[in-house]
Amino acid sequence: MADIVRFEVPSLSDEQQAHLNARLSTVIYPNELEQEVxxxxxxxxxxxKSMVEKWQTYDFEAYREEINQWHHYRTPIDGLNIHFIHEPSPHPNALPILLCHGWPSTFYEFHKVINVLRDGKDGQQPFHVIVPSLPGFGFSDAPKDTGYGALRMAKTMNQLMIKLGYKKYMWAGGDWGGIIGKVVASRYGDNCMGFYTHFPMVRPPVPSPRNLLFHPFKVVKFFSSLLLGFDRVYGKDKVVLNGATFANAELSYTCGYRAIQGTKPYTLAYGLSDSPVGLLGWLLEKYHDWTHHESDEISVKSALPSSLTPEEFLTQVTLFWLTNSLSSSIRIYYEVLHRHEMFRVVLPRVHVPTAVSNFAHDLSRLPVDWLAASTNLVQFREYSEGGHFPALESHRLVAADIQAFGKKLSKSAKL
Known part of the structure; x- marks a missing residue:
């Protein structure tokens, strides 16, 4: 189509690089407690400070070269120019797949799995790989009006796939990529043929008519867990609900960032837009806390896990800095919170085939009983490694899970 235009990820301009270097060399660090916390x-x-020093010597050009090995495009949808990578597979049995990032991430989260999924070596399922930047992230335009939450993003992403000629496709993603994917899978089932996520959003087996008819023992088990505790009924750490409260820090200390981003994103955005170190610090906390470290002792003393390199993290940070998109990326929290969209995400049942991978240190994990009652679950896997960014941390497992699920779908696919 004429309005699908080739795009190349740009370099930092000389002015941008000079400004960044100046800011990184004149940092005012905050006052901290003397006690170690x-x-x-x-x-x-x-x-x-350690990561700032690495950023001063980090060469974005080397990583830009890797990023630009793929075919990038931009196209208008719903009044916004949407950026995406499109890597068609040469294999005739390839399935279209959309890989969707969340926050605080970019399309770069999938840099280790794009070629693997596209090429389908050694008899593995191949894919036509599409990796978009969500509106307000990276090289996609930021929404210009209020109301651009998860539901509207789901519509935009579905329109993108149809525009590319993929009327049937598979969805894979976590964080917002999983939340938006749940909307796509439940609302656009005529197009979405399968849904893979490591961040499922489903309700427990409450006594609905359907659950009482098809899953009565799961209903009893759930109510037993409310009395006896999740660990005693489902097994230790099988149920982790850190993300169950959207913005109530009294119920979960982990959701403070959601409370700020969901209520006053403009005020926060000044520090994240003006200060590269403020941006880095805000993201580093998440990449530390939400990833899987080998032990608690190592976690306290390390900024990042061994599975994630400082350069990978800095590439994510630099993409946000280059595009000044951190401020626009956090507004989805406001839109979703103020429009009560999470209810409309969690409640619907997913009828399309669904695959879920539980990684050890993800923000939330749900037991197979809950997933089986609320989705058409055809694949479920649990791992003792990985965290909230598994395509970066445990990319081989993610690729293998997607390929295994894709192979199941391909047997019944009519594209």
């Missing part, structure tokens, strides 16, 4: 109060100065 680890990461309890947020990202400590020693960790941020």
């Amino acid at each position: 680890g990461w309890d109060y947020g990202a400590p100065t020693w960790a941020v």
Whole structure:
């Protein structure tokens, strides 16, 4: 189509690089307690300072070259220019797949799995790989009006796939990519042929007519868990609900960022837009807390897990800095919170085939009983590694899970 235009990820301009270098060399670090508190109060100065020093010598051009090996495009949808990678597979049995990032991430989250999924080597399921930037993230335009929450983003992403000629496709994603994917899978089932996520959003087996008819024992088990505790009924750490409260820090200390981003994103955005170190610190806390470290002792003393390199993290940070998109990326929290969209995400049942992977240190994990009652679950896998960014941390497992699920779908696919 004429309005699908080739795009190349740009370099930092000389002015941008000079400005960044100046800001990184004149940092005012915050006042901290004398007592050692680890990461309890947020990202400590020693960790941020170490990463700032790495950013001063980090060469974005080397990573830009890797990023530009893929075919990038932009196209208008719903009044916004949407950026995406499109890597068609040469294999005739390839399935279209949309890989969707969340926050605080970019399309780069999938840099380790794009070629693997596209090429389908050694008899693995191949895919036509599409990796978009969500509206307000990276090189996609930021929404210009209020109301651009998860539901509207789901509509935009579905329109993108149809525009590319993929009337049937598979969806894979976590965080907002999983939340938006749940909307796509439940609302656009005529197009979405399968839904893979490591961040499922479903309700427990409450006594609905359907659950009482098809899953009575799961209903009894759920109510037993409310009395006896999740661990005793489902097994230790099978149910992790850190994300169950959207913005109530009294119920979950992990959701403070959601409370701020969901209520006053403009005020926060000044620090994240003006200060590269403020941006880095805000993201570093999440990439530390939401990833899987080998032990608690290592976690306290390390900024990042061994599975995630400082350069990968800095590439994510630099993409946000280059596009000044951190401020627009956080507004989805406001839109979803104020329009009560999470209810409309969680409540519907997913009828299309669904695959879920539970990683050890993800923000939330749900037992197979809950998933089976609320989705058409055809694949479920649990791992003792990985966290909230598994395509970066445990990319081989993610690719293998997607390929296994894709192979199941391909047997019944009519594209």
